[in-house]
Amino acid sequence: LANTGFLSLCAHGRVTGLAVEAGAAVSHVTSVWGGQTLRKGTRSLGVAGDHLSGHLHQLLLQRSHTEPLTKKVLTQLKEQCCYVSLDYEGDLQEERSHHPARFQTPDGRWITLGKERFCCPEPLFRPELLQLSRPGLHQLAWQSLQAVPQQARRHVLGNIVLAGGSSMFPGFPERMCLELNLLFRGAGVHIEVLASPRRATAAWAGGSMAASLTSFQHTWMTKGEYQEHGAQYVHVKF
Known part of the structure; x- marks a missing residue:
């Protein structure tokens, strides 16, 4: 140990x-x-990787009512497309900062991420986004x-x-x-x-x-x- x-x-x-x-x-x-x-x-x-995957899933469901994704696909999506913003509040308000990224699921569906790319990992710095005090x-x-x-x-x-x-x-x-x-x-x-x-x-x-x-x-x-x-x-x- x-x-x-x-x-x-x-x-x-x-x-x-x-x-x-x-x-x-x-x-x-x-x-x-x-x-x-x-x-x-x-x-x-x-707050860690599993929680961020769940957070990303909720963000996607709220936006487009996409079909549920498996944990494995969410992990791949998170690792390939998401990043940490250096100015979260500013990027959230400025739509031009929502650089889109596309991801293809194993079953052939395409998912486009906008602000979800930097909203996903933000709870590491702001746990209140997951209702954690x-x-x-x-x-x-x-x-x-x-x-x-x-x-x-x-x-x-x-x-x-x-x-x-x-x-x-x-x-x-x-x-x-x-x-x-x-x-x-x-x-x-x-x-x-x-x-x-x-x-x-x-x-x-x-x-x-x-x-x-x-x-x-x-x-x-x-x-x-x-x-x-x-x-x-x-x-x-x-």
């Missing part, structure tokens, strides 16, 4: 930083200092950074890593960077994020790398430790 945020950092050659993970079922923000996960700096958001992923990242000890904060700020399949939307890294810099405006820092082209599988890659290091073996939790201390011992080890 290992924390996926830590593993995502490992995939980028880091043991200190902030991992912003947007996956299929849940999104996480994790602060890590010297290989140790900071529990007070861990946040989760109940929660901060957006960028705000959770800000909260996580506030929980980092002052002496470590600049080191963590300089190593913000994006990971997970739902971070692969075009425009996602730029929007995250934009939002974080707005939140830290006046703090005398300029924030950049690390967005590897292979970040969708960063946790897996980091796990493979970490498991091969002999120095990592002292952090493993054995079956005996689990039986002796129980599930809560995970938080001690990781």
Whole structure:
């Protein structure tokens, strides 16, 4: 067992930083200092890829009363056509910003997307669009950074890593960077994020790398430790 945020950092050659993970079922923000996960700096958001697929489906049904689409087709449609807007409110009001995209379903139907292209992933930054009273992923990242000890904060700020399949939307890294810099405006820092082209599988890659290091073996939790201390011992080890 290992924390996926830590593993995502490992995939980028880091043991200190902030991992912003947007996956299929849940999104996480994790602060890590010297290989140790900071529990007070861990946040989760109940908006991820599966929720965005459902949101896209509802948007399409509201617009054109199209026939229901399977989860597989929705995922393909989302991954091929959707993107994150850098100015959601402005693009929503300006119809010329609704650059259409066409998608053919396996049964031969054609679907044209307009504003749905950037409305689909917006709940990552605005969960209220899904009737969730929660901060957006960028705000959770800000909260996580506030929980980092002052002496470590600049080191963590300089190593913000994006990971997970739902971070692969075009425009996602730029929007995250934009939002974080707005939140830290006046703090005398300029924030950049690390967005590897292979970040969708960063946790897996980091796990493979970490498991091969002999120095990592002292952090493993054995079956005996689990039986002796129980599930809560995970938080001690990781």
